[in-house]
Amino acid sequence: MFSIRLKAFIDYLGTSITGFEAKIGVSKGALAKPIKNGKTVGVEVLEKIFNEYPQINLEWLVAGAGTMLKDGSVVNQVLDPGENVILSKNEYIDLQRKALQSQDERIAELERELGRK
Template identity: 45%
Template sequence: MVSVRVGEYIEAKGISYYAFENKLGASRGSISKAVKDGKSIGSNVLEKIMLLYPDLNPAWLLTGAGSMLTNGASEPAVTTFKLKTDATVESQQIPLYDLEAYAGLVPLFGNSRALQPIDHISIPHLPKCDGAVYVTGDSMYPLLKSGDIVMYKIIEDIPNSIFWGEMYLLGIDMGGEEYITVKYIQQSDKEGYIKLVSQNPQHQDKDIAIDKIRALALIKASIRINAMK
């Protein structure tokens, strides 16, 4: 069924139905309803989909033959970092924020409900997430690289809610300015401190005072889009 494959493409690319329908100029809910109910999608809409999304293999879309994406593109790789206590959500719309548009994690986490995301990500069977942002820097390479997207769950009670050894998105007070990073958090030998550990061996571990953490979120999943040349 063509509509089912359209839904598979939307989920694989992490596009929200609202953004997909808006880009096509289709009425809100028309594509999502067709996918959900297994109904046909008009040929004029299919033509527009193939025009606007050139990485989508037309043969696969219409017949199911071959791979989803054309040569030169690959499906986004999704990595999930789940706690044993996490319950997955069958479907959720995770807001994707442009971190550079805000003055750090503190205002983002504090006002996320009032802020306008740049898009939404829909990936089934992930743990509950509060939002997503793009990663910069190479401290967690090769697990994460600059340009990857991380999805997170905000931690409210910072001193009492850290799971040692897990990966976090942090906003740290550095001389009055907020330094944003992604690190593993481990216990420190110094009282009142935590140890920030990188995946990249070229980055040194660092102890910081726990009261310097202004914002904290547990990383739940990441997305990497690989393009073949």
């Protein structure tokens, strides 16, 4: 689903949806609402994403084909479409793990700050 892949890319970048919206030059909520509701975005928004982040594989973002990044790696050159889907799922799982770890670190940091006050 487009909204899940877009969120995965935003998580990969280590930014928030609001920060991502600002970076690509769209209004606040222009991506948050489609992500929350499982919807897609218009061509203009896709163009802004690609202009700011040319490393993203638009085929992956729009259709779920291939890998997240178009970096020319061996992973991108897998011939069996079934394997590609598995790689994309594994990538997504890794991204979610990283996002959770980042959130855990932030929680620990906030708990330390609260303990100091």
